[in-house]
Amino acid sequence: MELDASSLRPRDCYALLTSLVVPRPIAWVSTMDDEGRANLAPFSYFSGLGSDPPMITLGIAQRRDGSDKDTLRLARRSGVLCVNLVEEQDAERMNASSAELPPGESEIERFAIATTSCARIRGVRVASARAALECRLVDVLRYGRRVAVNLLVAEVVHFFVHDAIAEPATAGAPPSASAQAIRPLARLGDRWYAKLGQRVPLPRP
Numbered sequence: 001m002e003l004d005a006s007s008l009r010p011r012d013c014y015a016l017l018t019s020l021v022v023p024r025p026i027a028w029v030s031t032m033d034d035e036g037r038a039n040l041a042p043f044s045y046f047s048g049l050g051s052d053p054p055m056i057t058l059g060i061a062q063r064r065d066g067s068d069k070d071t072l073r074l075a076r077r078s079g080v081l082c083v084n085l086v087e088e089q090d091a092e093r094m095n096a097s098s099a100e101l102p103p104g105e106s107e108i109e110r111f112a113i114a115t116t117s118c119a120r121i122r123g124v125r126v127a128s129a130r131a132a133l134e135c136r137l138v139d140v141l142r143y144g145r146r147v148a149v150n151l152l153v154a155e156v157v158h159f160f161v162h163d164a165i166a167e168p169a170t171a172g173a174p175p176s177a178s179a180q181a182i183r184p185l186a187r188l189g190d191r192w193y194a195k196l197g198q199r200v201p202l203p204r205p
């Protein structure tokens with residue numbers, strides 16, 4: 001098929017783009033309000049951006065009524081956010097946490113998701129997530145026509161990597177998560193998700 005993007009409705013573009021830009025990692029983002037209540041939601045318009053300093057990006061759309069999603073509102077207010085790694089064991093809870101609850105009502109309490117304090121920022125990480133990126137919000141840029149979307153740029157100030165997925169520390173080797181041990185859940189289009197299959201090493205030329 002050949003499709004002129006300008007002839008498509010926003011929701012058609014969403015369906016098409018999210019079925020083609022695959023597989024996407026999922027950032028399970030925890031933020032905190034002034035009273036210390038934690039908020040949690042998944043975002044798959046998520047990517048790494050750079051390494052010096054380490055940076056990530058998120059694409060957060062405005063709600064249908066034009067208001068900010070809680071994650072955007074709280075990240076802006078507090079200046080920090082925590083990206084939790086979503087692996088296979090958290091698929092159901094991650095999906096449940098995408099429900100739109102009224103502001104002030106926490107997905108973490110509603111779905112009984114265990115959390116633990118972040119090391120460096122004011123916030124919590126998901127206890128079952130085997131890695132987390134504690135971030136400082138750097139920039140928010142707004143794009144879009146009928147449906148506005150916000151590009152968040154955030155700097156990672158602290159990494160948590162559980163020993164079970166960390167590569168054993170060997171002299172001279174940089175710290176990393178193990179490609180064999182990590183079980184990320186990936187987002188495809190519509191209601192589809194994927195698990196990693198065979199890992200294939202390919203040395204750089």
Ligand SMILES: Cc1cc2nc3c(=O)[nH]c(=O)nc-3n(C[C@H](O)[C@H](O)[C@H](O)COP(=O)(O)O)c2cc1C
Nearest residue numbers: 041042043044045059060061069070071098099100
């Ligand atoms: C797997 C998954 C990925 C999602 N990715 C995004 C995304 O990249 N951008 C976005 O705006 N919403 C995304 N959503 C929808 C948000 O999670 C949803 O709007 C949520 O209610 C926002 O919560 P908040 O108001 O607590 O921030 C995604 C939902 C799921 C289940």
